[in-house]
Amino acid sequence: MSLPTMHLEAVLFSSAKPISIEMLEEVFELSKEEVQDYIDTLQRELEEKNRGIRLRVSGAGIELVSAMESADYVGHIRKREDKLSNAALETLAVIAYKQPITKAEIEEIRGVNSDKIIKQLLTRSLIAELGHKDTVGRPILYGTTDEFLRSAGVESIEALHQEVSETEG
Known part of the structure; x- marks a missing residue:
């Protein structure tokens, strides 16, 4: 199955929290290796096209986050959020x-x-x-x-x- 990375991007964008590789395997009916290839491809595309979003992989799963290069601008929006003391x-x-x-x-x-x-x-x-x-x-x-x-x-x-x-x- 050929999966355009736009579908992976859309799924990650629509999720309110990180998604596990296992969940992506199930959603796209792909093997772990195939999902990882699509994750790597999307990550590369976002960086090469200098997009405002990036992929972040953590213990919680995979998610879309804002690019570090945009931190100053995103920070203006986030100032109102509660910060930890x-x-x-x-x-x-x-x-x-x-x-x-x-x-x-x-x-x-x-x-x-x-x-x-x-x-x-x-x-x-x-x-x-x-x-x-x-x-x-x-x-x-x-x-x-x-x-x-x-x-x-x-x-x-x-x-x-x-x-x-x-x-x-």
């Missing part, structure tokens, strides 16, 4: 690096109460409850979500840890 970013970084982690462990690292920030991160689906620690009181364990991976633009927590290691070294 420095405290929320710090808490998110601790969770991403140490997960699974309890609230008490987060607070021990940060040195301040983190109730409000944890609730905010849960509401934004950047973190999730992963279960309970097998200790006295069975505290909740927190970890990052696919939405966090998508927002951070990384494929996996391991890839994020690798990036951090490279910048530290």
Whole structure:
């Protein structure tokens, strides 16, 4: 089956969230390799034609995003969106690096109460409850979500840890 990349672009554009390769295989009735070829082709076309959108692959799936070259202009639109506070970013970084982690462990690292920030991160689906620690009181364990991976633009927590290691070294 010959699939024009415009169909892949349309499907990705119409989705409110990243789409897995498995879902694209099902939608287009193609093998994983064929889907990957179309993804690579579309990615190349968008870059070569200097389009305002790009493909981003993360642990959450594949999605269309605005081109980095357009960041200043897109930023004007996005200014009104809620930004995470420095405290929320710090808490998110601790969770991403140490997960699974309890609230008490987060607070021990940060040195301040983190109730409000944890609730905010849960509401934004950047973190999730992963279960309970097998200790006295069975505290909740927190970890990052696919939405966090998508927002951070990384494929996996391991890839994020690798990036951090490279910048530290």
